[in-house]
Amino acid sequence: MAIQVGQAPKPLLPTRSVLDYVGAHIRYLRTRCGLSQAELGARIFVHRDLVRRIETAERLPSRELVERCDQVLNGGGSLLRLLPVIERERLLRSGRNGEPQSTVFRSAAMDRPVLDWLLATPSSGRCPPVEDDAVTRAAATLEQLRSQDHVRGAGATYPMLAATLHGRLPSLATTAPHVATGMLELAGYEAVDLGADGLAQRHYLHALDLMTRFGNRLYGGYLVAVSLAHLALHCGDPRQALRLATAGLQGTEGHATPAVRAALRTVLARAHARLGDEAACAAALLHVEADLARSRPGDEPEWITYFGEADLADEKAHCFFDLGMYDLAYRETNMALHLLPPDRVRRISIDTALQAAALTRAGRLDQACVTARHAIDHAAGLASFRTTHRIVLMLAELQPHANLPEVREVADYACATLQPLVTPA
Template sequence: MGQTPRALQPSLSERHFFGAELRRMRERADLSQARLGAMIRFSADLVQRVETADRFPSREFVEACDRALAADGALIRLLPLLGKRPNSEGEPSVSSPAGDAGVANLLRTYSARPSGTSEMVIRVPFQPGVLDRAALDWLNASAGPLLSVTRRPGSPDQVREEDIFSAETALEMFRQLDHTHGAGRVHAQVQRYIEDELNRLLANPPASEAIGRRLYTLAAGFFELCGYQAVDTGAHGLAQRRYLRALRLTQAADDRLYGSYLLAVNIGHLALHCGHPEPALRMALTAVRGGEGLATPAVKAGLHAVVARSHARLGREGECLRHLDIAEGHLARSRPEDEPTWIRYFTTAYLADEMAHCFHDLGRPQQTQQHLAVALAALSPTHVRRLAIDTALLASSLAAAGRIDEACVAGREAVDHAAKTASHRCLQRVVEVQADLEPYRCELEVREFGEYVRHQLPLAAVRPPRLAAAAAIASR
């Protein structure tokens, strides 16, 4: 009997992602590893080791596989994702650690570099006063692309369909890695890709106006991810700048639908995260107004969820519940195949997550726990950061309900998830759990939980004298 192929985790590293794609294409062509090796004049063992991320593929290997599998350049276009350097044997190798060992090494150095972002950049302040002008400019922008498309037919440096496809593949891979490991593991690679590959594409003329618009929307997606990663490293001022750049790029692409999403879901959530619910509410309501007639059901649900979150933070329970009902109604009418790819993550489980945060802010722990149960049950095991954040929120909710034993159990689970990431937001949520348990600090379970945090996630450990300050931060 043949050996069962090793299970792959494409989101684990760039090398795993490439190996999974190679295996998928080989199996689609109904070829064994030995047969493919014979066709490309490489050993079957090398094919197996590349597929399982144990070897870095050379350019010659990738080009040969691309030809043999009739991939039409799909494998070759993945080469820029694999940042490489020569090793002592002259073989290329991945510059960043791959697999579980690489992530463990990263976590060991995380205490020295918790975010990978310079302290000076982290100190750049979030400026809520800037947002109203940006939202108004977006709302009043005239239709049509703002950036001209210079055509030079036949030019070898034109941006073509295959270039866009390659960059879209890269963006999807980076998003998967970010979900799994947090921004501390991935953001430098994303920034490097933008500086090298994306900026090259933006500097060259697109082959058509349609490709030009796709390019600007794609660029907006990269800067949205960069903004999200800046939030995850604690650099909120930098996140604001990146989100606003993404918003301008959607104007360049004449993609008002994506712009409404960025304004509410990204910029509005950032304002909430920084303790400014009034600007968050204005961003979300502007997005609802500006997206009228264009927004799909899932996008409408996402926009109204942010409106509800803002009202909850302001203590306006009636308005919060009204907009949650609107969001539920829109999402019930959504069909994933009719939605833009960037909103398809917004399922009933994700809306349950938004509802849980609303009820937590409204001081209703029972409803918080009910909705978190739905959200957590549907989360993929690879979405480690979201598992950590939602489990920590569950612990805080249990603490608010006086269920201290259960809160400590959930808190330990949140710590275990957070320890697998390099995420400032995960650390922050674990700090908030400790602040919520502060009234019960004399209980044995709470003291043991504090010791567990100190051993498993020392960056999130809060000593008793600091808990009052932590509680103030958590209540923002």
């Protein structure tokens, strides 16, 4: 079958956006099959101009079109696996367009709750212990779910957490607001892991409302500058993340312990890196290292004790990757993977995928393919949209080299090994 001759196809950078990766992959599969855009359009019952617009990242394809392309182009499921990523992109775009849906993330929805928190009268933030079997059981359930979440992913644990919140949240919000807030924070974190960004935002804002009413300035600042700011970064809004991290730091001045301040400043560094401000990112990271050096575990809130050298190395790796410093990103992922305990399965998988992406950008393709397989192996047992999404981003880095046998083998291995992505709800 003859390929149309004419204008050269628009160059795509698969890692630039979901649209670019989907378009590039469809173009790759189409040319591999020897079909023109018009011939593919005829086989999937659409006009060739729609094929062109999808391949040039001008249009998001529908579910039906992706399914037909996967079948006609012998995609082997590689396009079907992208459906949840495409659906999340559709939800993000509807949120940016101001559509009033409760299922979408909207940056503007955070402004008023954060202002309310800033204006609230702070208290010591210390909740007197409640001698109550129900509270004790709820706290134990929270710790158990946190542990399982790291190992299994939110697809396995969120239903249990949602049931617990539905039955116990109203009473816990009165008797043990710190436990209720911890559950809501975990629910937000798990909603991100499900790809349900709008749901995550609602959980985090509910937790922030509790801490605002309770007067816990410190935990509220963490929710603003870490939970909500990370969510903004995850949804592609680094400027909002920068505003939130700054608000959290200013609002906890005089209250923050060194480890809490370090966690808040780390997100500040991430936002600067995403915006390409290398100097501001480096300055923030220097403050983080100084804060951690001053931290004493006995003086820190229990909920921040997780944050240490492994998490800092992970955050630095993301900063360096966003700044184009791929050798440094590789070094920091090595550090994080060395320090992370083996039960942090999701974090290990994400960091390994980031390492493979850094190796690809650095031109170390053979090593990148080996590392990519390790990332896929770690992700295989997880029910986690976020982890598999990170694998998809890693495959997008490799996509320009899809004609190489070792790269094709990695893509085939991902299709055969990974569970289907959880569809964003």
